[in-house]
Amino acid sequence: MKKILFLLSLILLIAAPSVFARDVPIMSKDDLNAQLGSDKLVILDVRSGRDWSSSEFKIKGAVRAPGSELAKWSANYKKDQTLVLYCA
Amino acid sequence: MKHSFALSLALGSGWLLCPESLVIAGNNAGQLGWLTLPLLAAVALLFAVCGRLLNNPLLPTTDSKEFQILQELTGTIPAAGITIAACIPLVVLAATALLVTSGYTFNEVFLYWFPNFGFSFLLLVLLTILQFFPEKTIFRAQVCFAALAAGGILGLALYGITGGEKTVTKILQQPVHFSSASPALLFLLFVGSTLSWNKQKPSFLVPLAGFVIFFLWILASLAYVTPERLASSTIPYMTAARKIMGDPGRQIMGVIVISGTCAAITSLVLLSRRMLAEIISEEMTTGLLTEKAQQWIFPPLIALSTGLLMATGLAGDELLEVLLRAALILWLFYYSFVCLSALIWIKKKSQPISLPAGIGTLILMISLFTLVINNPHTIEICIFIFSTLGISGLLAAVWLSIHKKFNTQMETTV
Numbered sequence: 001m002k003k004i005l006f007l008l009s010l011i012l013l014i015a016a017p018s019v020f021a022r023d024v025p026i027m028s029k030d031d032l033n034a035q036l037g038s039d040k041l042v043i044l045d046v047r048s049g050r051d052w053s054s055s056e057f058k059i060k061g062a063v064r065a066p067g068s069e070l071a072k073w074s075a076n077y078k079k080d081q082t083l084v085l086y087c088a
Numbered sequence: 089m090k091h092s093f094a095l096s097l098a099l100g101s102g103w104l105l106c107p108e109s110l111v112i113a114g115n116n117a118g119q120l121g122w123l124t125l126p127l128l129a130a131v132a133l134l135f136a137v138c139g140r141l142l143n144n145p146l147l148p149t150t151d152s153k154e155f156q157i158l159q160e161l162t163g164t165i166p167a168a169g170i171t172i173a174a175c176i177p178l179v180v181l182a183a184t185a186l187l188v189t190s191g192y193t194f195n196e197v198f199l200y201w202f203p204n205f206g207f208s209f210l211l212l213v214l215l216t217i218l219q220f221f222p223e224k225t226i227f228r229a230q231v232c233f234a235a236l237a238a239g240g241i242l243g244l245a246l247y248g249i250t251g252g253e254k255t256v257t258k259i260l261q262q263p264v265h266f267s268s269a270s271p272a273l274l275f276l277l278f279v280g281s282t283l284s285w286n287k288q289k290p291s292f293l294v295p296l297a298g299f300v301i302f303f304l305w306i307l308a309s310l311a312y313v314t315p316e317r318l319a320s321s322t323i324p325y326m327t328a329a330r331k332i333m334g335d336p337g338r339q340i341m342g343v344i345v346i347s348g349t350c351a352a353i354t355s356l357v358l359l360s361r362r363m364l365a366e367i368i369s370e371e372m373t374t375g376l377l378t379e380k381a382q383q384w385i386f387p388p389l390i391a392l393s394t395g396l397l398m399a400t401g402l403a404g405d406e407l408l409e410v411l412l413r414a415a416l417i418l419w420l421f422y423y424s425f426v427c428l429s430a431l432i433w434i435k436k437k438s439q440p441i442s443l444p445a446g447i448g449t450l451i452l453m454i455s456l457f458t459l460v461i462n463n464p465h466t467i468e469i470c471i472f473i474f475s476t477l478g479i480s481g482l483l484a485a486v487w488l489s490i491h492k493k494f495n496t497q498m499e500t501t502v
Contacts, residue, residue, distance in 0.1 A: 050185060051404040053322035054192040056338075068405075088204075 027084055035082065042077060043084045051087075059086065093293075095227050098234035100294030102355025103279040104301070105237035105348040107189045107325060108182070108412075112273050114324025117306040118315045120271070121264040124306055131274045132299035134448045135281055138427050139291025141445035146437050147430055154426050155366035161429040165488060168367045169481030174422030175360035176390075177476055178279075178415040182356055183394040185412050186349040187212055188403040193326075197342035208398060211346070212391055215353050219387035226354065233351035238297075240344035241305050248308030248332035259310045265319075272458040276416045277302065280359050308332060361386055367484075410465045414472040417459050421473070424452040 035041045043059050045052065048066035052058075065073045067087070077083055103109060117124045148156045158167035191208035218229055281294040305328075309318055312331035318324045329341035364386065402408045427449040431441050460469055 047404065049402075049404045049406050049408055050188045051192075053409075054189040056192075056196045056323060056326050 032084060038082075040080065041082050041084065043086070044073075046085050046087050062086070094231050094235075096293060097297055098227075098231040098351070099355050099358065100281045101234055101238070101297055101301075102230070102351045102353075102359075103182075104277055104281065104294070104298045105234060105241070105344075106182075106186055106352035107193075107323075107345045107348055108186065108352075109277050110241075110305075110325035110344075110348070111322070112276055113302050113306055114309055114318050114321065114328065116270050116273060117309050118313075118317065118319025118321075118324065119265050119267070121262045121310065121315055122260050123264050124274075125303055127271045128274055128277075128302055128306070129299055131271070131278065132295035134275075134451055135278045135295040136292035137444045137448040138423070138452065139281075139295070141427055141430050141442065141448070143291050144430065144434060146434050146439055154363070157426055157429045157433055161432055165481060165485045168484035168488060169477060170422055170425060171363050171367060172484055173476045173480035174419045175356075175363045176480070177411075177472075178419050179353075179356045179360045179390055180393045180397065181408070181412045181415045183212070183353050183390065184397045184402060185408055186352055187394065188398065190346050190349040193342050193345040197338055205398070209395065211349070212394055212398075215350060215357075216387050216391040218354065219357060219383070226358065230351060230354050230358070233347045233354060236347035237344050237351055238301060240340050240347070241301055244329055244332055244337060244340055244344075245301075245304035245308040248312060248328075249304065259307070262310065262315050267462075272455040272462065275420060275452070275455045275459070279416060279419055280355060357387060357390060360390075410468050411472060413459075413463060413465075414469040414476075417456060417469060418473050418476060420452065420456050420459070424449060424456055427452060 032043075043062040044065040045058065045062040046065055046067040047055065048064075048068065052064070065085075113124075113128075116127075120127065142153070147153055155167055155171055158170060161167075162170070187208040188204075190211055191204035191206075194207040195202055195204035218226055221229075278295060278298060281298065309324065309328040313324070313328050317327060321327050325345070326338060326341050329337040329344075331337075333340065361383065397403075397408075427445070431446060431449060434441055460466055460473075463469055
């Protein structure tokens with residue numbers, strides 16, 4: 001029983017970040033396409049290391065902003081800007 | 089053990105055919121332009137000369153000759169330490185990096201709904217299972233992986249060269265940005281190419297094959313992609329493949345990346361197993377970790393370490409690139425040290441040292457130094473190299489002393 005409880009806690013702990021992540025709005029491909037070219041739109045590629053370098057698909061004009069350095073780059077943007085983060 | 093011509097080529101060229109080598113070649117072609125071709129020929133020649141040095145009849149003719157040569161110069165524990173430091177970190181870090189690249193390639197080229205990490209783990213499991221099969225099966229698989237990757241590169245390159253609009257004259261007119269760091273990187277293409285599993289075959293076999301493959305690929309890449317694009321791209325191989333043949337080119341490159349990854353990982357695991365077997369056969373006559381036993385222990389350990397590194401997110405960290413570069417440099421250090429020890433061994437036998445071999449070893453050491461100082465992460469690389477050598481030395485000392493005790497107990501019992 002203890003083992004099962006431990007496993008369940010572990011799964012909950014692992015799943016927690018993705019549950020909280022649901023609060024962040026998700027933009028569809030079509031919505032993004034419609035907004036491309038807008039001054040207020042900033043596309044941020046949060047992939048780093050090999051996740052970024054091995055990928056063939058990079059959105060034109062996207063700015064690299066590694067997720068681990070959020071505090072560093074988030075200050076560079078104004079609150080009225082639309083920040084679109086993508087990681088895959 | 090006697091290997092066929094195809095197997096010797098497949099085993100020695102595993103790393104040559106991996107996506108990491110294609111990136112090094114592509115970026116170099118972008119920076120150095122046509123100058124990459126003669127430099128590549130020089131590096132291939134140097135490895136052939138060093139391979140010939142290690143095939144010298146004055147050196148031991150056993151399978152474990154590299155370890156024996158090092159042992160003669162440095163003693164047992166340092167020799168075992170250097171050997172472990174050269175092979176284990178390289179195989180784990182290279183497997184991590186290459187599997188992640190293959191995962192992305194599979195996801196973006198073939199099945200977009202299949203998770204990239206899922207594919208990386210699947211490939212890791214399959215390649216680990218392969219290591220449990222008899223050696224003959226592993227060798228057959230290795231020949232298939234290498235043939236698929238080499239055939240794909242050659243096919244794309246020849247298609248590009250014969251159908252390209254740009255002529256050789258145009259390639260010769262492209263700008264050349266020479267720096268000492270770029271040619272030194274070419275040395276990293278030939279990792280594991282001329283070690284003694286090819287000793288029955290001419291030492292120039294793998295370097296020559298590598299030269300031919302990359303000569304044609306670089307020529308085709310330069311004919312289709314601008315040097316600036318090649319130099320700055322993180323996937324110059326995919327950019328060139330797309331320009332050469334469009335979407336079918338991407339798909340062929342996808343097959344090359346995945347089969348090249350399989351060839352590189354299989355050959356690096358086999359090379360490491362053989363290097364550890366050298367220590368075992370020289371120093372451990374009975375019991376504890378026999379050659380047969382390490383076949384069942386070593387591959388799962390490598391897979392576990394690789395899986396852990398992937399799961400902890402090292403692939404998404406710039407640190408992986410630094411560590412992989414450091415591990416490759418460490419391997420080059422091992423190789424140049426083996427060559428230097430071989431020269432000293434021959435000198436001790438009062439025989440003249442061949443001038444090309446001496447110059448080759450010297451250039452290897454200079455390139456090693458250049459690779460370390462020209463890297464933006466020199467300090468991290470030095471820390472990695474020294475700490476790995478220290479830890480491996482300690483590990484070797486503990487391993488050998490435990491075995492010595494075990495052997496003594498066995499003898500007392502008998």
